[in-house]
Each structure stands twice: as structure tokens, then as C-alpha cells.
Amino acid sequence: MMNCEEATRLLSxxxxxxxxxxxxxxxxxxxxxxxxxxxxxxxxxxxxRFSKASRPTDKDADQ
Incomplete structure (x- = not known):
């Protein structure tokens, strides 16, 4: 049976x-x-999801 430490490691x-x-x-x-x-x-x-959404896009770099 998996414990919480193992579960959080796998989730990461x-x-x-x-x-x-x-x-x-x-x-x-x-x-x-x-x-x-x-x-x-x-x-x-x-x-x-939040970290992906906050990445600058190529379009942002042109400005």
C-alpha cells in the first residue's frame, strides 16, 4: 500500500x-x-497550468 510520501513524490x-x-x-x-x-x-x-500561462510568448518578445 502506497503512503502519502510516495504518493506526493509520484504526483510531482x-x-x-x-x-x-x-x-x-x-x-x-x-x-x-x-x-x-x-x-x-x-x-x-x-x-x-499557471506557470505555462505566464510564460512570455514570441510575440511578447518582439515588443
């Missing part, structure tokens, strides 16, 4: 690399039961 790693099927399955099972880790995963997703 999932932002940088594809997880294996066994990692995805274990993580999904854990986050179904753990509100804290589920919320952490949602926050990681939001941070990634």
Missing part, C-alpha cells in the same frame, strides 16, 4: 515524466482514499 514526478501503469494504478488507488494527496495533485496541476 508525473509532471516531468510518464508514470508506469503500476505507478498510475497505485497512485490512483491512494488518491481515491486520501483527500490530502488528491488536493496536492490538483494543486500541482494548477501550478503547472
Amino acid at each position: 514526478e508525473a509532471q516531468e515524466r510518464p508514470l508506469s501503469l503500476s505507478e498510475k494504478t497505485s497512485l490512483r488507488f491512494h488518491t481515491l482514499m486520501c483527500t490530502g494527496c488528491r488536493r496536492f495533485g490538483e494543486q500541482m496541476h494548477q501550478l503547472r
